[in-house]
Amino acid sequence: MTVLADDIIALAYGEAYRPAGRILAVLIWAIPLALLSGHYRYVLIACDHERLDFRSNAIGAASAAVLGALSIPWQGAVSAAVALVAAAFVILLIAHAATRERGVVLASIARVLPACSAVVASGLAARSV
Amino acid sequence: MVLPVSVGVLLVIYGLGCRLMPLQLQWLFQGRGKMEWVAAASVVRYGVFAGLIFLVLGAGASLLSIGVFECVSLVASSVMGIVVARSDLRAKLAALPPRLSELGAHLRCAWPIGMSQVCWAALWYVSTVLVGLWVAGESLGQFTASHRIVMALHTLVYMYFYNLLPAVCRSAAGPGKQMQSLLGPSLALTSSAGGWGRFS
Numbered sequence: 001m002t003v004l005a006d007d008i009i010a011l012a013y014g015e016a017y018r019p020a021g022r023i024l025a026v027l028i029w030a031i032p033l034a035l036l037s038g039h040y041r042y043v044l045i046a047c048d049h050e051r052l053d054f055r056s057n058a059i060g061a062a063s064a065a066v067l068g069a070l071s072i073p074w075q076g077a078v079s080a081a082v083a084l085v086a087a088a089f090v091i092l093l094i095a096h097a098a099t100r101e102r103g104v105v106l107a108s109i110a111r112v113l114p115a116c117s118a119v120v121a122s123g124l125a126a127r128s129v
Numbered sequence: 130m131v132l133p134v135s136v137g138v139l140l141v142i143y144g145l146g147c148r149l150m151p152l153q154l155q156w157l158f159q160g161r162g163k164m165e166w167v168a169a170a171s172v173v174r175y176g177v178f179a180g181l182i183f184l185v186l187g188a189g190a191s192l193l194s195i196g197v198f199e200c201v202s203l204v205a206s207s208v209m210g211i212v213v214a215r216s217d218l219r220a221k222l223a224a225l226p227p228r229l230s231e232l233g234a235h236l237r238c239a240w241p242i243g244m245s246q247v248c249w250a251a252l253w254y255v256s257t258v259l260v261g262l263w264v265a266g267e268s269l270g271q272f273t274a275s276h277r278i279v280m281a282l283h284t285l286v287y288m289y290f291y292n293l294l295p296a297v298c299r300s301a302a303g304p305g306k307q308m309q310s311l312l313g314p315s316l317a318l319t320s321s322a323g324g325w326g327r328f329s
Contacts, residue, residue, distance in 0.1 A: 030283075042293065042297055045242065054248065069259060072263050076268050083256055
């Protein structure tokens with residue numbers, strides 16, 4: 001979707017919206033991050049650590065607000081997408097740290113992050129080409 | 130910015146609809162592993178809504194009727210949920226009026242999950258609000274166009290974990306390896322599928 005973002009937007013909303021593709025190309029990465037962090041967050045809920053799930057979401061929301069407030073007035077809508085993706089990544093890190101802190105046996109994100117990072121880099125590089 | 134009266138009334142009607150959400154009893158069915166009733170309630174809710182839209186809504190109809198249809202569909206699925214909970218789960222209505230001590234205990238248990246959901250919503254919508262406040266214009270339209278597509282895809286993420294949670298809860302009560310064997314493959318699958326899905 002990163003590579004085809006412009007076409008997807010044009011197909012869904014018409015050619016006038018084609019410039020929104022650059023926003024979708026960034027914003028779409030919030031989805032795999034939410035998929036990953038969901039594992040750790042829902043394990044926290046299942047193990048009776050709902051407050052830790054709340055903490056990670058609260059810090060994530062605050063991160064999105066602060067990053068957005070710092071960047072949107074100068075960089076516009078693309079930076080809003082970057083802020084949201086960065087906040088989703090913050091939630092992943094905090095939820096992951098919380099599960100390890102509580103001794104919950106679960107695969108570490110260290111096993112999947114390198115592959116995901118490579119995919120992100122490849123996608124953005126392919127888009128720029 | 131002053132909203133038109135009709136929009137304000139529509140918001141109130143949708144607000145009333147939110148009051149019916151707890152009667153869907155989705156968490157009760159989920160906790161008992163009766164996901165088929167959650168699915169059936171969704172079919173009833175959206176089926177009634179779509180039926181009313183196609184059968185009743187015509188040219189020149191008021192926007193408010195859409196909010197009313199939403200409430201009617203919620204009432205229909207709530208009635209189904211209550212009937213099924215009483216017949217299939219032998220659930221009984223709590224004594225009324227509720228005791229304050231019981232309400233306090235419920236609130237103490239539920240507030241972290243409730244606030245977590247509020248923060249999750251803030252995370253996904255705060256950027257839209259900030260773009261609207263500081264940039265607006267074309268940028269806001271472009272951002273919300275992309276955001277809608279992402280939120281539509283996010284529904285799949287929500288549904289995935291909504292269905293996975295009962296199994297995670299059961300495995301949490303078992304030995305640690307049980308959870309690892311459940312979530313290890315899920316992590317590997319979703320990370321690779323999610324990553325490549327975004328790329329392709």
